[in-house]
Amino acid sequence: MLFGMIILTVLGIISLRDIKERQIPVWLICCCGALSLGKEIFLLTRGTFEPFEMVISLLPGALLILTAYVTRGGVGYGDGLLALSIGPAVGPAVLAAGLCVAVVGSGIFSGILLILRKAGRKTRIPFVPFMTFGVGVMLFA
Numbered sequence: 001m002l003f004g005m006i007i008l009t010v011l012g013i014i015s016l017r018d019i020k021e022r023q024i025p026v027w028l029i030c031c032c033g034a035l036s037l038g039k040e041i042f043l044l045t046r047g048t049f050e051p052f053e054m055v056i057s058l059l060p061g062a063l064l065i066l067t068a069y070v071t072r073g074g075v076g077y078g079d080g081l082l083a084l085s086i087g088p089a090v091g092p093a094v095l096a097a098g099l100c101v102a103v104v105g106s107g108i109f110s111g112i113l114l115i116l117r118k119a120g121r122k123t124r125i126p127f128v129p130f131m132t133f134g135v136g137v138m139l140f141a
């Protein structure tokens with residue numbers, strides 16, 4: 001839970017940067033990756049390391065990166081790299097469910113913007129705030 005709370009704090013910082021600059025700083029993604037690595041080392045020293053679970057926790061991020069490639073940047077590569085880096089820290093179930101909440105939330109938000117004519121079909125919105133919300137909901141659920 002401690003690693004999840006730290007990751008959630010870093011995600012909040014990244015969310016603000018994503019909203020303001022529409023970019024995710026690589027050094028913050030690396031911080032998340034270092035936290036995930038730290039958690040896995042901690043689990044290894046306690047004898048509770050699960051290699052299969054760690055590999056599974058990387059799949060949602062890899063799927064987002066593949067989606068970014070297929071959509072030619074319709075989904076940002078940074079979003080996928082961020083999901084890849086936080087996967088081991090929060091676990092596969094929290095990440096997968098959190099991303100589902102994020103996709104639904106961003107879809108509803110985008111729909112509202114379209115209805116209000118505040119955005120068009122090609123308008124890009126930051127995804128990290130939705131990811132932060134989704135992971136936060138799942139950490140506390």
